[in-house]
Amino acid sequence: xxxxxxxxxxxxxxxxxxxxxxxxxxxxxxxxxxxxxxxxxxxxxxxxxxxxxxxxxxxxxxxxxxxxxxxxxxxxxxxxxxxxxxxxxxxxxxxxxxxxxxxxxxxxx
Amino acid sequence: xxxxxxxxxxxxxxxxxxxxxxxxxxxxxxxxxxxxxxxxxxxxxxxxxxxxxxxxxxxxxxxxxxxxxxxxxxxxxxxxxxxxxxxxxxxxxxxxxxxxxxxxxxxxxxxxxxxxxxxxxxxxxxxxxxxxxxxxxxxxxxxxxxxxxxxxxxxxxxxxxxxxxxxxxxxxxxxxxxxxxxxxxxxxxxxxxxx
Numbered sequence: 001x002x003x004x005x006x007x008x009x010x011x012x013x014x015x016x017x018x019x020x021x022x023x024x025x026x027x028x029x030x031x032x033x034x035x036x037x038x039x040x041x042x043x044x045x046x047x048x049x050x051x052x053x054x055x056x057x058x059x060x061x062x063x064x065x066x067x068x069x070x071x072x073x074x075x076x077x078x079x080x081x082x083x084x085x086x087x088x089x090x091x092x093x094x095x096x097x098x099x100x101x102x103x104x105x106x107x108x109x
Numbered sequence: 110x111x112x113x114x115x116x117x118x119x120x121x122x123x124x125x126x127x128x129x130x131x132x133x134x135x136x137x138x139x140x141x142x143x144x145x146x147x148x149x150x151x152x153x154x155x156x157x158x159x160x161x162x163x164x165x166x167x168x169x170x171x172x173x174x175x176x177x178x179x180x181x182x183x184x185x186x187x188x189x190x191x192x193x194x195x196x197x198x199x200x201x202x203x204x205x206x207x208x209x210x211x212x213x214x215x216x217x218x219x220x221x222x223x224x225x226x227x228x229x230x231x232x233x234x235x236x237x238x239x240x241x242x243x244x245x246x247x248x249x250x251x252x253x254x255x256x257x258x259x260x261x262x263x264x265x266x267x268x269x270x271x272x273x274x275x276x277x278x279x280x281x282x283x284x285x286x287x288x289x290x291x292x293x294x295x296x297x298x299x300x301x302x303x304x
Contacts, residue, residue, distance in 0.1 A: 009191030032303035045299035
């Protein structure tokens with residue numbers, strides 16, 4: 001990044017990333033044809049999606065070589081996003097057995 | 110096309126323009142919005158007694174085409190940004206026009222997909238899966254429409270504001286937003302269609 005100026009465009013890199021994103025999209029669909037068990041499918045799908053999103057963020061959004069304040073802002077966003085994921089899932093994990101018990105009980109005469 | 114974009118004032122304490130900091134803060138709030146929906150999706154899916162696999166009930170080839178369209182539009186908008194930095198107006202207009210065209214292409218394919226669902230009496234109220242499918246893709250579609258409006262405005266204003274010192278930053282901001290819309294779809298596609 002040039003200091004205090006717009007990011008210097010790198011057209012060759014854009015086209016390379018474009019090719020990588022296309023290939024990874026095809027890979028995502030091909031993997032889904034394997035009909036993996038749900039946990040493995042989620043892990044693989046999430047991994048490929050994360051790689052694709054990282055490529056877009058690093059090169060198209062020029063995060064590679066961005067100012068520290070933007071990294072700090074994104075770090076805070078990721079931190080709160082993780083809380084947003086973890087708290088409801090933890091809550092669900094604790095409550096699910098009880099609610100299932102109630103649901104089963106309700107079905108009995 | 111020989112000189113670079115005109116200089117703008119950067120805040121000395123942050124090193125970025127206020128506009129750029131603003132667009133990143135906006136995107137941070139957007140991350141939280143979509144993260145909430147993804148969390149809802151996870152909780153609803155884990156709590157459901159049965160949940161259809163995406164490929165059984167949704168049109169995967171159409172969604173894959175839409176993924177290719179959005180990725181291509183991400184490249185064309187970054188090329189438009191490169192053109193505005195290099196002060197090449199015809200190139201900027203060409204790439205921005207292609208980006209807008211691709212965005213409409215995305216919406217048309219999405220419309221075809223929605224129409225097929227409605228023809229089969231599948232609405233958001235039909236099932237929990239449909240509720241989360243229409244909510245997430247609908248909200249994403251609204252963001253695509255927002256991107257079309259912003260990109261069209263920049264294309265229209267490029268003649269009168271080409272030499273404005275803030276024009277490069279505006280194109281960069283629009284690009285950042287559009288790439289975010291692309292990233293959301295990168296996660297929505299496997300989550301809804303392939304799992």
